[in-house]
Amino acid sequence: MSQRDTILHLFAGGCGGTVGAIVTCPLEVIKTRLQSSGLTLRSVYIPQVNLNTINGPGVVRPARVAPGLLQVLKALDISEGCAAEINDIGEITFGIVCSALVSFKEELSVENRLGKVYKLYTRAIYFAAYSKAKEKFNAVFVPHSNAVNMCSAGFASFITNTLMNPIWLVKTRMQLESRKRGEKASNAFQCARHVYQTEGFKGFYRGLTASYAGISETVIHFVIYEALKKNLEEWRFTVRDNDKNVSDFLGLMIAAGISKMCASCTAYPHEVIRTRLREEGTKYKTFLQTARLVAIEEGYSAFYRGLQAQLIRQIPNTAIMMTTYELIVHVLG
Template sequence: MAQKDTFLHLFAGGCGGTVGAIMTCPLEVLKTRLQSSGLTLRPVFQVQLGTLSGTSVLRPAPVTPGLLQVLRSILEKEGPRSLFRGLGPNLVGVAPSRAIYFAAYSKSKEMFNGVLVPNSGLVHMSSAGFAAFVTNSLMNPIWMVKTRMQLEKRARGEKKMNALQCARYVYRTEGVRGFYRGLTASYAGISETMICFLIYETLKKHLADNRFSPANSGTDKRPSDFLNLMAAAAIAKGCASCIAYPHEVIRTRLREEGSKYKYFFQTGRLVALEEGYAAFYRGLVPQLIRQIPNTAIVLSTYELIVHLLGDASQ
């Protein structure tokens, strides 16, 4: 029975992740481009007062292109297909990564429930953190290849590397260690997962308590229950993304080819010094547009499949 439950969580997590990845790929490409240091910044002029002579001087200040400008640039220079760069490794990796994540989350939740206060916030955060650690450690090479493919800029009509060619190139130029660039930033991003699941499980428990209150008798799940779960997932992911987003920018910079970014804190310091703290939130808008519906789709699909197959197995 335990093996059957594990397979159920693996299958449900994989299905949810695959559906979400296909529907939101273009937004992920836009987010990655906005996060990168290779993005062309537009200089504008600001007035700076307080020179020794008492006069003002004009100095250039970079302005980050907006989401629509980056989208227009990709469509004009690289073609619409570039909006789906990295979809191959994403599809290869998203099903096993989501499957591993949800299976690890389910198993660790059982374990922590036996040690800590059952179904408490600490249990949810610990389970989410452990599952994210396992998933990031195993899946980083695939996400590294995906990011490199999304950052590759080739003019319309020029041949682009596929996933296998990109992986071979990384191995040839950087060795096995190259596949684990950005892993420290992914570990830092575990905080986002923990915050997300803490909020999600809290909202889920509140919805369940309200659902099964005396005024709402009945045990069968209704379509509105899954819509409520989607809303809970969207709220949880939106809050968590805004809080922990800077690690995403640092991770993308660490994965750039031949870049000056070497380590997590060194990268954070360089970005802050050279571009200001606002740079840590570049790409946040497409991230929210992508991740909020994606997380809602993934979690609700997961809950639906667990519910349907769980009932069928009883």
């Protein structure tokens, strides 16, 4: 792969991730709030009436349940305003410019690198690493086989998780930050400085083990996506031997949505554990200890809190991201 190809995949990945993130940003905040332990403390109370009591009158007993997606959305709007849902859209928008200038990132200030590029760098690094790894593994295994797709996706995820965990931690802390309506949110640089002052450098790598566990989700997603993409390519050459058109990219969008839905449902619990580990000043210390504590205190259903918001967000997000990526690679490549 030439340097031009690497830059192309870097640029296409950054653009794809940025476009998808802009469209689905509000649900990202809601999903993170649903995954956090703080939501349990703010659970709503549903009255349960027991009519068969010894004393005769019915007794109202509160039952603690976790709020749903719409309840969290309403609470965010009432207490913090709509800005809570889109507090990082401005930072994400900046990402599409940064992706074109990723080779000249030394020109960006420290604050911009921390606060405005976490969405773009994740996808830019991932797709560049994935395409490079795929080229290498094609020379080791049967070209374009499932083994190549699995190894490439796993390698790219490992590299991306290791490099981007500090920025992801800052993003999670910003999304979990509670504030009153009209109160100005902390920016990414302030949040990063607070993490360093209170937890040291190692604090930026909280939740990394859960991110490594999440590599399985990426592997499942790309194996299914590549298989569906291959079938679409074979169908296109069978039915009509010509260049790609709108229907082909629509097919890629559907393939990306299906593959991400399967991957998210299979590997979702690691996201809940990862969010808990990234919370500030919590009792959660390690991956296994967090998993055990959540299961004991909240039950196994807690591992799937926020899944509804995740699916509503991730399916269109991934479909838009992958299609944008494929379109840019096709046009510029």
